Amino acid sequence: MQFISQTTSDGVVESSFTVGGVPGVLWSPDVGADPAPLVLMGHPGGLHKKAGGLVARAAHLVTVFGFHAAAIDAPGHGDRERSASDAAWVDEMQRARRAGEPLGSIVAAFNASIAERAVPEWRATLDALQALPGIDADRPVGYSGMTLATEIGFRLAAAEPRIGAVGLGAAFASDALLDVARGVSVPVQFLLPWDDPEIGRESGLALYDAIGSAEKSLHAFPGPHQSVPSFEAEDFARFLARHLLPETHSGA
Amino acid sequence: MQFISQTTSDGVVESSFTVGGVPGVLWSPDVGADPAPLVLMGHPGGLHKKAGGLVARAAHLVTVFGFHAAAIDAPGHGDRERSASDAAWVDEMQRARRAGEPLGSIVAAFNASIAERAVPEWRATLDALQALPGIDADRPVGYSGMTLATEIGFRLAAAEPRIGAVGLGAAFASDALLDVARGVSVPVQFLLPWDDPEIGRESGLALYDAIGSAEKSLHAFPGPHQSVPSFEAEDFARFLARHLLPETHSGA
Known part of the structure:
Protein backbone atom coordinates (compact mmCIF):
# COMPACT_ATOMS: atom_id res chain seq x y z
CA MET A 1 0.00 0.00 0.00
CA GLN A 2 1.31 3.38 -0.99
CA PHE A 3 -0.06 6.68 0.28
CA ILE A 4 0.10 9.46 -2.30
CA SER A 5 -1.46 12.58 -0.81
CA GLN A 6 -3.54 13.80 2.11
CA THR A 7 -5.90 16.75 2.61
CA THR A 8 -8.18 17.76 5.48
CA SER A 9 -11.45 19.63 5.15
CA ASP A 10 -14.61 19.99 7.27
CA GLY A 11 -13.54 17.35 9.78
CA VAL A 12 -12.57 14.73 7.20
CA VAL A 13 -9.04 13.58 6.33
CA GLU A 14 -8.91 12.38 2.72
CA SER A 15 -5.94 10.12 1.85
CA SER A 16 -5.21 8.92 -1.67
CA PHE A 17 -3.49 5.55 -2.00
CA THR A 18 -2.83 2.62 -4.28
CA VAL A 19 -2.95 -1.08 -3.42
CA GLY A 20 -1.46 -3.40 -6.05
CA GLY A 21 -1.76 -0.63 -8.62
CA VAL A 22 -5.45 0.03 -7.89
CA PRO A 23 -6.08 3.68 -6.95
CA GLY A 24 -8.18 4.36 -3.90
CA VAL A 25 -9.14 6.96 -1.33
CA LEU A 26 -9.70 6.75 2.42
CA TRP A 27 -11.84 9.23 4.39
CA SER A 28 -11.20 9.35 8.15
CA PRO A 29 -12.22 11.50 11.14
CA ASP A 30 -9.69 14.32 11.63
CA VAL A 31 -9.67 14.11 15.41
CA GLY A 32 -7.59 11.50 17.18
CA ALA A 33 -10.25 8.94 18.11
CA ASP A 34 -10.35 5.29 19.09
CA PRO A 35 -10.02 2.86 16.18
CA ALA A 36 -13.31 2.78 14.26
CA PRO A 37 -14.92 0.39 11.76
CA LEU A 38 -14.59 0.69 8.01
CA VAL A 39 -17.21 1.11 5.28
CA LEU A 40 -16.30 0.24 1.68
CA MET A 41 -18.04 2.40 -0.91
CA GLY A 42 -18.54 1.16 -4.47
CA HIS A 43 -19.14 3.73 -7.21
CA PRO A 44 -21.86 3.30 -9.85
CA GLY A 45 -21.01 2.09 -13.37
CA GLY A 46 -19.38 4.81 -15.50
CA LEU A 47 -18.32 6.90 -12.48
CA HIS A 48 -15.28 6.71 -10.18
CA LYS A 49 -14.04 6.60 -6.58
CA LYS A 50 -14.61 10.32 -5.99
CA ALA A 51 -18.08 10.67 -7.55
CA GLY A 52 -19.99 13.52 -5.89
CA GLY A 53 -22.73 11.51 -4.22
CA LEU A 54 -20.27 8.92 -2.95
CA VAL A 55 -18.00 11.56 -1.38
CA ALA A 56 -21.00 13.22 0.32
CA ARG A 57 -22.16 9.91 1.81
CA ALA A 58 -18.60 9.12 2.94
CA ALA A 59 -18.35 12.50 4.70
CA HIS A 60 -21.66 11.83 6.48
CA LEU A 61 -20.42 8.41 7.69
CA VAL A 62 -17.17 9.93 8.93
CA THR A 63 -18.48 13.08 10.60
CA VAL A 64 -21.76 11.77 12.08
CA PHE A 65 -20.75 8.23 13.07
CA GLY A 66 -16.92 8.31 13.17
CA PHE A 67 -16.53 5.59 10.52
CA HIS A 68 -13.64 5.32 8.10
CA ALA A 69 -14.87 5.09 4.49
CA ALA A 70 -12.90 3.92 1.46
CA ALA A 71 -13.44 3.74 -2.29
CA ILE A 72 -11.41 2.29 -5.16
CA ASP A 73 -11.78 2.71 -8.92
CA ALA A 74 -13.43 -0.36 -10.47
CA PRO A 75 -11.59 -2.02 -13.39
CA GLY A 76 -11.72 0.28 -16.41
CA HIS A 77 -13.09 3.22 -14.36
CA GLY A 78 -11.71 6.51 -13.00
CA ASP A 79 -7.91 6.67 -13.16
CA ARG A 80 -7.61 3.13 -14.57
CA GLU A 81 -7.17 2.23 -18.21
CA ARG A 82 -10.06 0.56 -19.98
CA SER A 83 -9.13 -2.72 -21.68
CA ALA A 84 -10.01 -3.32 -25.33
CA SER A 85 -12.65 -5.89 -24.34
CA ASP A 86 -14.21 -3.53 -21.77
CA ALA A 87 -14.24 -0.80 -24.42
CA ALA A 88 -16.11 -3.17 -26.74
CA TRP A 89 -18.73 -3.76 -23.99
CA VAL A 90 -19.17 -0.02 -23.53
CA ASP A 91 -19.58 0.48 -27.30
CA GLU A 92 -22.21 -2.25 -27.43
CA MET A 93 -24.05 -0.77 -24.43
CA GLN A 94 -24.11 2.70 -26.01
CA ARG A 95 -25.26 1.27 -29.33
CA ALA A 96 -28.15 -0.58 -27.64
CA ARG A 97 -29.12 2.55 -25.66
CA ARG A 98 -29.20 4.67 -28.84
CA ALA A 99 -31.23 2.02 -30.61
CA GLY A 100 -33.72 1.91 -27.73
CA GLU A 101 -33.02 -1.79 -27.15
CA PRO A 102 -33.34 -3.37 -23.68
CA LEU A 103 -30.02 -2.99 -21.85
CA GLY A 104 -30.47 -5.62 -19.15
CA SER A 105 -28.59 -8.57 -20.54
CA ILE A 106 -25.68 -6.47 -21.88
CA VAL A 107 -25.23 -4.46 -18.67
CA ALA A 108 -25.62 -7.54 -16.47
CA ALA A 109 -22.94 -9.48 -18.36
CA PHE A 110 -20.55 -6.51 -18.49
CA ASN A 111 -21.02 -5.70 -14.80
CA ALA A 112 -20.59 -9.35 -13.82
CA SER A 113 -17.29 -9.41 -15.67
CA ILE A 114 -16.07 -6.26 -13.91
CA ALA A 115 -17.35 -7.54 -10.54
CA GLU A 116 -15.40 -10.78 -10.79
CA ARG A 117 -12.24 -8.75 -11.26
CA ALA A 118 -13.16 -6.19 -8.58
CA VAL A 119 -13.79 -8.63 -5.71
CA PRO A 120 -10.12 -9.70 -5.27
CA GLU A 121 -9.10 -6.03 -5.54
CA TRP A 122 -11.51 -5.08 -2.74
CA ARG A 123 -10.22 -7.96 -0.59
CA ALA A 124 -6.59 -6.84 -1.07
CA THR A 125 -7.63 -3.25 -0.28
CA LEU A 126 -9.40 -4.47 2.85
CA ASP A 127 -6.26 -6.37 3.96
CA ALA A 128 -4.19 -3.21 3.55
CA LEU A 129 -6.68 -0.85 5.22
CA GLN A 130 -7.24 -3.11 8.22
CA ALA A 131 -3.49 -3.05 8.89
CA LEU A 132 -3.73 0.73 9.54
CA PRO A 133 -3.75 1.67 13.24
CA GLY A 134 -6.89 3.87 13.06
CA ILE A 135 -9.10 1.12 11.65
CA ASP A 136 -10.75 -1.32 14.03
CA ALA A 137 -10.05 -4.67 12.36
CA ASP A 138 -12.09 -6.49 15.02
CA ARG A 139 -15.40 -4.96 13.91
CA PRO A 140 -17.37 -6.13 10.85
CA VAL A 141 -16.99 -4.06 7.67
CA GLY A 142 -19.78 -2.30 5.75
CA TYR A 143 -20.27 -2.03 2.00
CA SER A 144 -22.43 0.40 0.05
CA GLY A 145 -23.21 0.86 -3.62
CA MET A 146 -25.75 0.80 -6.47
CA THR A 147 -25.79 -0.44 -10.12
CA LEU A 148 -22.27 -1.80 -10.91
CA ALA A 149 -21.41 -1.57 -7.21
CA THR A 150 -24.36 -3.86 -6.45
CA GLU A 151 -22.98 -6.56 -8.77
CA ILE A 152 -19.68 -6.21 -6.90
CA GLY A 153 -21.28 -5.94 -3.47
CA PHE A 154 -23.37 -9.11 -3.67
CA ARG A 155 -20.29 -11.07 -4.74
CA LEU A 156 -18.08 -9.47 -2.09
CA ALA A 157 -20.66 -10.10 0.67
CA ALA A 158 -21.01 -13.74 -0.40
CA ALA A 159 -17.22 -14.32 -0.56
CA GLU A 160 -15.73 -12.22 2.23
CA PRO A 161 -16.61 -13.04 5.83
CA ARG A 162 -15.36 -9.67 7.11
CA ILE A 163 -18.32 -7.94 5.41
CA GLY A 164 -21.04 -7.53 8.06
CA ALA A 165 -23.74 -5.30 6.50
CA VAL A 166 -24.41 -4.06 2.98
CA GLY A 167 -26.53 -1.48 1.20
CA LEU A 168 -27.25 -2.29 -2.45
CA GLY A 169 -29.78 -1.56 -5.17
CA ALA A 170 -30.67 -0.91 -8.79
CA ALA A 171 -29.15 -3.87 -10.61
CA PHE A 172 -30.48 -6.24 -13.29
CA ALA A 173 -31.67 -9.56 -11.86
CA SER A 174 -29.65 -11.93 -14.04
CA ASP A 175 -29.81 -15.62 -13.13
CA ALA A 176 -26.15 -15.38 -12.10
CA LEU A 177 -26.75 -12.44 -9.73
CA LEU A 178 -29.87 -14.06 -8.25
CA ASP A 179 -27.70 -17.10 -7.46
CA VAL A 180 -25.11 -14.92 -5.76
CA ALA A 181 -27.80 -13.10 -3.76
CA ARG A 182 -29.12 -16.41 -2.40
CA GLY A 183 -25.69 -16.98 -0.83
CA VAL A 184 -25.64 -13.67 1.07
CA SER A 185 -26.45 -13.97 4.78
CA VAL A 186 -25.53 -10.61 6.34
CA PRO A 187 -28.09 -7.81 6.88
CA VAL A 188 -28.98 -6.04 3.62
CA GLN A 189 -30.70 -2.73 2.95
CA PHE A 190 -31.84 -2.80 -0.68
CA LEU A 191 -32.91 0.31 -2.62
CA LEU A 192 -35.52 0.02 -5.37
CA PRO A 193 -36.02 2.94 -7.77
CA TRP A 194 -39.73 2.54 -8.54
CA ASP A 195 -39.66 4.28 -11.93
CA ASP A 196 -36.22 3.68 -13.43
CA PRO A 197 -36.43 3.85 -17.24
CA GLU A 198 -33.70 1.20 -17.71
CA ILE A 199 -33.82 -1.09 -14.66
CA GLY A 200 -37.34 -2.53 -14.28
CA ARG A 201 -38.81 -2.74 -10.78
CA GLU A 202 -39.24 -6.50 -11.27
CA SER A 203 -35.43 -6.80 -11.15
CA GLY A 204 -35.31 -5.17 -7.73
CA LEU A 205 -38.20 -7.23 -6.38
CA ALA A 206 -36.61 -10.49 -7.63
CA LEU A 207 -33.21 -9.63 -6.16
CA TYR A 208 -34.71 -8.65 -2.79
CA ASP A 209 -36.71 -11.88 -2.76
CA ALA A 210 -33.57 -13.93 -3.53
CA ILE A 211 -31.36 -12.47 -0.78
CA GLY A 212 -30.62 -15.22 1.74
CA SER A 213 -30.31 -12.96 4.80
CA ALA A 214 -32.70 -13.14 7.77
CA GLU A 215 -32.57 -9.33 8.04
CA LYS A 216 -33.25 -7.68 4.71
CA SER A 217 -35.11 -4.43 4.05
CA LEU A 218 -36.42 -3.23 0.72
CA HIS A 219 -36.77 0.55 0.41
CA ALA A 220 -38.52 1.80 -2.72
CA PHE A 221 -38.66 5.45 -3.77
CA PRO A 222 -40.26 7.24 -6.76
CA GLY A 223 -38.17 8.10 -9.79
CA PRO A 224 -34.99 6.72 -11.35
CA HIS A 225 -31.98 5.26 -9.53
CA GLN A 226 -30.22 8.64 -9.51
CA SER A 227 -32.95 10.17 -7.30
CA VAL A 228 -32.27 8.43 -3.97
CA PRO A 229 -33.88 10.64 -1.28
CA SER A 230 -31.44 12.14 1.22
CA PHE A 231 -33.35 10.54 4.10
CA GLU A 232 -32.57 7.11 2.61
CA SER A 250 -25.19 3.23 17.56
CA GLY A 251 -28.01 5.32 19.00
CA ALA A 252 -27.66 8.34 16.69
CA MET B 1 -65.02 15.81 25.02
CA GLN B 2 -65.00 14.19 28.43
CA PHE B 3 -61.85 13.20 30.31
CA ILE B 4 -62.27 10.06 32.40
CA SER B 5 -58.96 9.24 34.05
CA GLN B 6 -55.27 10.11 33.98
CA THR B 7 -52.11 8.21 34.93
CA THR B 8 -48.41 9.05 34.56
CA SER B 9 -45.61 6.56 34.03
CA ASP B 10 -42.10 6.68 32.57
CA GLY B 11 -42.45 10.23 31.33
CA VAL B 12 -45.82 9.71 29.65
CA VAL B 13 -49.20 11.07 30.80
CA GLU B 14 -52.00 8.78 29.66
CA SER B 15 -55.48 10.35 29.59
CA SER B 16 -58.66 8.41 28.81
CA PHE B 17 -61.49 10.34 27.17
CA THR B 18 -64.61 10.05 25.07
CA VAL B 19 -65.66 12.21 22.12
CA GLY B 20 -69.24 11.77 20.99
CA GLY B 21 -69.38 8.46 22.81
CA VAL B 22 -66.22 7.10 21.14
CA PRO B 23 -63.62 6.05 23.74
CA GLY B 24 -60.04 7.21 23.21
CA VAL B 25 -56.73 7.74 24.91
CA LEU B 26 -54.17 10.54 24.69
CA TRP B 27 -50.48 10.12 25.51
CA SER B 28 -48.55 13.33 26.28
CA PRO B 29 -45.11 14.35 27.59
CA ASP B 30 -45.21 14.68 31.38
CA VAL B 31 -43.01 17.77 31.51
CA GLY B 32 -44.48 21.18 30.84
CA ALA B 33 -43.33 21.79 27.29
CA ASP B 34 -44.27 24.06 24.42
CA PRO B 35 -47.34 22.93 22.47
CA ALA B 36 -46.37 19.96 20.27
CA PRO B 37 -47.90 18.27 17.22
CA LEU B 38 -50.25 15.32 17.36
CA VAL B 39 -49.99 11.82 15.89
CA LEU B 40 -53.18 9.74 15.48
CA MET B 41 -52.64 6.01 15.94
CA GLY B 42 -55.01 3.49 14.37
CA HIS B 43 -55.16 -0.02 15.83
CA PRO B 44 -55.17 -3.17 13.65
CA GLY B 45 -58.38 -5.05 12.93
CA GLY B 46 -59.53 -7.15 15.89
CA LEU B 47 -57.49 -5.17 18.43
CA HIS B 48 -58.16 -1.90 20.30
CA LYS B 49 -56.83 1.54 21.24
CA LYS B 50 -54.43 0.19 23.89
CA ALA B 51 -52.94 -2.74 21.94
CA GLY B 52 -49.41 -3.45 23.17
CA GLY B 53 -47.50 -2.51 20.04
CA LEU B 54 -49.52 0.68 19.59
CA VAL B 55 -48.86 1.81 23.16
CA ALA B 56 -45.13 1.14 22.80
CA ARG B 57 -44.92 3.19 19.59
CA ALA B 58 -46.92 5.99 21.20
CA ALA B 59 -44.52 6.08 24.17
CA HIS B 60 -41.57 6.29 21.77
CA LEU B 61 -43.16 9.24 19.92
CA VAL B 62 -43.87 11.04 23.18
CA THR B 63 -40.59 10.45 25.00
CA VAL B 64 -38.13 10.71 22.09
CA PHE B 65 -39.78 13.41 19.98
CA GLY B 66 -42.18 15.18 22.35
CA PHE B 67 -45.27 14.41 20.26
CA HIS B 68 -48.76 13.88 21.61
CA ALA B 69 -50.25 10.59 20.40
CA ALA B 70 -53.90 9.55 20.44
CA ALA B 71 -55.91 6.40 19.69
CA ILE B 72 -59.64 5.65 19.55
CA ASP B 73 -61.49 2.34 19.34
CA ALA B 74 -62.70 1.66 15.81
CA PRO B 75 -66.43 0.86 15.38
CA GLY B 76 -67.15 -2.56 16.89
CA HIS B 77 -63.71 -2.77 18.55
CA GLY B 78 -62.32 -2.45 22.08
CA ASP B 79 -64.85 -0.94 24.49
CA ARG B 80 -67.48 -0.45 21.78
CA GLU B 81 -70.38 -2.76 21.05
CA ARG B 82 -70.30 -4.76 17.84
CA SER B 83 -73.41 -4.30 15.68
CA ALA B 84 -75.30 -7.33 14.39
CA SER B 85 -74.12 -6.67 10.84
CA ASP B 86 -70.47 -6.32 11.95
CA ALA B 87 -70.85 -9.57 13.89
CA ALA B 88 -72.07 -11.25 10.70
CA TRP B 89 -68.94 -10.01 8.87
CA VAL B 90 -66.72 -11.41 11.59
CA ASP B 91 -68.51 -14.77 11.46
CA GLU B 92 -68.08 -14.90 7.69
CA MET B 93 -64.37 -13.99 7.98
CA GLN B 94 -63.77 -16.69 10.57
CA ARG B 95 -65.64 -19.26 8.50
CA ALA B 96 -63.54 -18.42 5.41
CA ARG B 97 -60.32 -18.60 7.46
CA ARG B 98 -61.26 -22.03 8.85
CA ALA B 99 -62.17 -23.24 5.36
CA GLY B 100 -58.83 -22.01 4.02
CA GLU B 101 -60.58 -19.71 1.55
CA PRO B 102 -58.98 -16.45 0.37
CA LEU B 103 -59.88 -13.66 2.80
CA GLY B 104 -59.09 -10.64 0.68
CA SER B 105 -62.51 -9.66 -0.65
CA ILE B 106 -64.29 -10.28 2.68
CA VAL B 107 -61.75 -8.39 4.78
CA ALA B 108 -61.52 -5.54 2.28
CA ALA B 109 -65.30 -5.03 2.21
CA PHE B 110 -65.63 -5.30 6.01
CA ASN B 111 -62.73 -2.93 6.66
CA ALA B 112 -64.03 -0.45 4.09
CA SER B 113 -67.36 -0.40 5.90
CA ILE B 114 -65.68 0.21 9.27
CA ALA B 115 -63.37 2.84 7.73
CA GLU B 116 -66.24 4.86 6.34
CA ARG B 117 -67.72 5.07 9.83
CA ALA B 118 -64.34 5.70 11.48
CA VAL B 119 -63.27 8.72 9.39
CA PRO B 120 -65.88 11.16 10.82
CA GLU B 121 -65.09 9.86 14.33
CA TRP B 122 -61.39 10.60 13.83
CA ARG B 123 -62.21 14.08 12.50
CA ALA B 124 -64.38 14.86 15.53
CA THR B 125 -61.64 13.53 17.81
CA LEU B 126 -59.10 15.72 16.01
CA ASP B 127 -61.33 18.79 16.50
CA ALA B 128 -61.54 18.07 20.23
CA LEU B 129 -57.84 17.29 20.71
CA GLN B 130 -56.66 20.36 18.82
CA ALA B 131 -58.67 22.54 21.20
CA LEU B 132 -56.46 21.36 24.10
CA PRO B 133 -53.78 23.88 25.10
CA GLY B 134 -50.86 21.41 24.93
CA ILE B 135 -51.46 20.47 21.32
CA ASP B 136 -50.03 22.65 18.55
CA ALA B 137 -52.98 23.04 16.19
CA ASP B 138 -50.83 24.98 13.71
CA ARG B 139 -48.65 21.99 12.84
CA PRO B 140 -49.73 19.18 10.50
CA VAL B 141 -51.00 15.98 12.12
CA GLY B 142 -49.54 12.47 11.66
CA TYR B 143 -51.37 9.17 11.30
CA SER B 144 -50.06 5.64 11.75
CA GLY B 145 -51.57 2.19 11.38
CA MET B 146 -51.65 -1.16 9.58
CA THR B 147 -54.39 -3.54 8.28
CA LEU B 148 -57.80 -2.03 9.27
CA ALA B 149 -56.02 1.17 10.27
CA THR B 150 -54.64 1.43 6.73
CA GLU B 151 -58.15 1.33 5.25
CA ILE B 152 -59.04 4.14 7.66
CA GLY B 153 -55.77 6.02 7.17
CA PHE B 154 -55.94 6.26 3.38
CA ARG B 155 -59.50 7.61 3.62
CA LEU B 156 -58.62 10.03 6.42
CA ALA B 157 -55.53 11.33 4.57
CA ALA B 158 -57.57 11.85 1.40
CA ALA B 159 -60.41 13.64 3.21
CA GLU B 160 -58.78 15.64 6.00
CA PRO B 161 -56.37 18.45 5.09
CA ARG B 162 -54.92 18.62 8.63
CA ILE B 163 -53.23 15.21 8.08
CA GLY B 164 -49.64 15.92 6.94
CA ALA B 165 -47.82 12.57 6.96
CA VAL B 166 -48.97 8.95 7.26
CA GLY B 167 -47.49 5.50 7.87
CA LEU B 168 -49.60 2.64 6.52
CA GLY B 169 -49.26 -0.95 5.35
CA ALA B 170 -50.60 -4.48 5.06
CA ALA B 171 -54.03 -4.00 3.49
CA PHE B 172 -55.83 -5.72 0.62
CA ALA B 173 -55.67 -3.73 -2.63
CA SER B 174 -59.37 -3.58 -3.45
CA ASP B 175 -60.35 -1.38 -6.38
CA ALA B 176 -62.02 0.98 -3.90
CA LEU B 177 -58.89 1.35 -1.77
CA LEU B 178 -56.66 1.81 -4.83
CA ASP B 179 -58.95 4.68 -5.87
CA VAL B 180 -58.67 6.27 -2.44
CA ALA B 181 -54.86 5.87 -2.47
CA ARG B 182 -54.64 7.75 -5.77
CA GLY B 183 -56.20 10.76 -4.05
CA VAL B 184 -53.61 10.91 -1.24
CA SER B 185 -50.95 13.60 -1.69
CA VAL B 186 -49.11 13.84 1.66
CA PRO B 187 -45.84 11.96 2.36
CA VAL B 188 -46.46 8.25 2.98
CA GLN B 189 -44.24 5.56 4.49
CA PHE B 190 -45.75 2.21 3.48
CA LEU B 191 -44.83 -1.10 5.14
CA LEU B 192 -44.92 -4.33 3.12
CA PRO B 193 -44.74 -7.67 4.95
CA TRP B 194 -42.94 -9.76 2.32
CA ASP B 195 -44.26 -13.15 3.47
CA ASP B 196 -47.70 -12.53 4.95
CA PRO B 197 -49.82 -15.71 4.67
CA GLU B 198 -53.08 -13.76 4.18
CA ILE B 199 -52.16 -10.45 2.53
CA GLY B 200 -50.24 -11.12 -0.70
CA ARG B 201 -47.26 -8.92 -1.47
CA GLU B 202 -48.95 -7.92 -4.75
CA SER B 203 -51.53 -6.00 -2.67
CA GLY B 204 -48.79 -3.92 -1.06
CA LEU B 205 -46.99 -3.28 -4.35
CA ALA B 206 -50.25 -2.21 -6.04
CA LEU B 207 -51.22 0.13 -3.19
CA TYR B 208 -47.75 1.71 -3.07
CA ASP B 209 -47.86 2.18 -6.82
CA ALA B 210 -51.28 3.84 -6.61
CA ILE B 211 -50.42 6.39 -3.90
CA GLY B 212 -50.61 9.86 -5.44
CA SER B 213 -47.96 11.47 -3.22
CA ALA B 214 -44.68 12.84 -4.58
CA GLU B 215 -42.90 11.52 -1.47
CA LYS B 216 -43.72 7.89 -0.82
CA SER B 217 -41.44 5.18 0.56
CA LEU B 218 -42.07 1.45 0.46
CA HIS B 219 -40.34 -0.52 3.23
CA ALA B 220 -40.52 -4.30 2.90
CA PHE B 221 -39.45 -6.73 5.63
CA PRO B 222 -39.43 -10.55 5.83
CA GLY B 223 -42.24 -12.39 7.55
CA PRO B 224 -45.92 -11.62 8.27
CA HIS B 225 -47.43 -8.22 9.08
CA GLN B 226 -47.07 -8.83 12.82
CA SER B 227 -43.25 -8.95 12.56
CA VAL B 228 -42.45 -5.28 11.84
CA PRO B 229 -38.77 -4.81 12.82
CA SER B 230 -38.19 -2.36 15.68
CA PHE B 231 -35.89 -0.26 13.48
CA GLU B 232 -38.85 0.35 11.13
CA SER B 250 -36.37 17.11 13.68
CA GLY B 251 -32.70 16.11 13.73
CA ALA B 252 -33.00 13.23 16.21
Missing part, protein backbone atom coordinates in the same frame (compact mmCIF):
# COMPACT_ATOMS: atom_id res chain seq x y z
CA ALA A 233 -28.83 7.84 2.74
CA GLU A 234 -29.21 8.93 6.36
CA ASP A 235 -31.24 5.84 7.20
CA PHE A 236 -28.59 3.66 5.57
CA ALA A 237 -25.91 5.29 7.72
CA ARG A 238 -27.96 4.40 10.83
CA PHE A 239 -28.34 0.83 9.51
CA LEU A 240 -24.54 0.59 9.25
CA ALA A 241 -24.13 2.07 12.72
CA ARG A 242 -26.56 -0.49 14.14
CA HIS A 243 -24.61 -3.40 12.68
CA LEU A 244 -20.99 -2.22 12.74
CA LEU A 245 -20.55 -0.01 15.81
CA PRO A 246 -20.42 -1.27 19.39
CA GLU A 247 -23.92 -0.93 20.89
CA THR A 248 -23.23 2.17 22.96
CA HIS A 249 -22.33 4.17 19.83
CA ALA B 233 -40.90 1.80 13.97
CA GLU B 234 -37.96 4.05 14.89
CA ASP B 235 -37.50 5.10 11.27
CA PHE B 236 -41.21 5.90 11.02
CA ALA B 237 -40.93 8.12 14.10
CA ARG B 238 -38.10 10.03 12.39
CA PHE B 239 -40.26 10.32 9.25
CA LEU B 240 -43.01 11.90 11.34
CA ALA B 241 -40.52 14.21 13.03
CA ARG B 242 -39.19 15.32 9.62
CA HIS B 243 -42.65 16.25 8.41
CA LEU B 244 -44.47 17.43 11.54
CA LEU B 245 -41.93 19.12 13.80
CA PRO B 246 -40.40 22.53 13.17
CA GLU B 247 -37.04 22.05 11.43
CA THR B 248 -34.86 22.69 14.47
CA HIS B 249 -36.46 19.78 16.35
